[in-house]
Amino acid sequence: MVGVCVVQPLRAGVYELMSIAVPPSHQKFGYGTALLRWIIDFFRKSGARQIEVGTGTFGYQLAFYQRHGFRVTGIDRDFFIRNYPEPIFEDGIQLFDMLRLTLRYPGSGT
Template identity: 60%
Template sequence: MPALTIISTTAENAPMPLLLEADPSEKQVRTYLASSHIYVAKQGDKDVGVCVIKPLENNSAELMNIAVCPHLQAGGIGRQLLEHVIEQSRQQGLKNLTLGTGTFGYQLTFYQRAGFRVTSIDKDFFLIHYDEPIFENGIQHKDMLRLTLAL
């Protein structure tokens, strides 16, 4: 298997099929792509992961999307991509990296292992902002947890 490399790319070249693995609404994804930093994990010439970071005020940024090809998940690509983005954020002088995720599921554990802490709950977020209900393991996502990592 080829070594993993992580590159920056533009909104126009962002791998939309991968982005939709983490956020099923292309409409929502397009709202943040143009104003964000996009990192793509590649093995050889194949896009195998993607991460999108949107700069915010107060030396902060929000992790908007992180996804890995389904057949390669749980193999360390997501962890390497997240570590890369955290390091890039530190080098840019950011103080905090925030994100929003569902209130249950493997994603929450993934972020907590990386040091993110729950800071608030955005009630009914998935009900308000998505046209179609989002289910995971037979349970509908309704609320969003907001997590923060101090850099």
């Protein structure tokens, strides 16, 4: 196994990608991209209207989701301060806010 994901329903036709992970030894080989494409396709075929995801306000994760059609739809201010006991840093910068991104399927009416 080289990748895992967790997706949960939020409400009718709307799902949240809670986690997608590939171990560092298998990153940069396209496994994460293949898994995200599978998730997007699976839920589109299942009749979903949209998929949502939360990520930090900068870094490769944000670009990863944007490359696949996710767009910023909200900001959860101080999310990483409120929900984690220790500060989280990426590239030497502390994460404070979470960006909420949404991928809406064409013709879904939303």
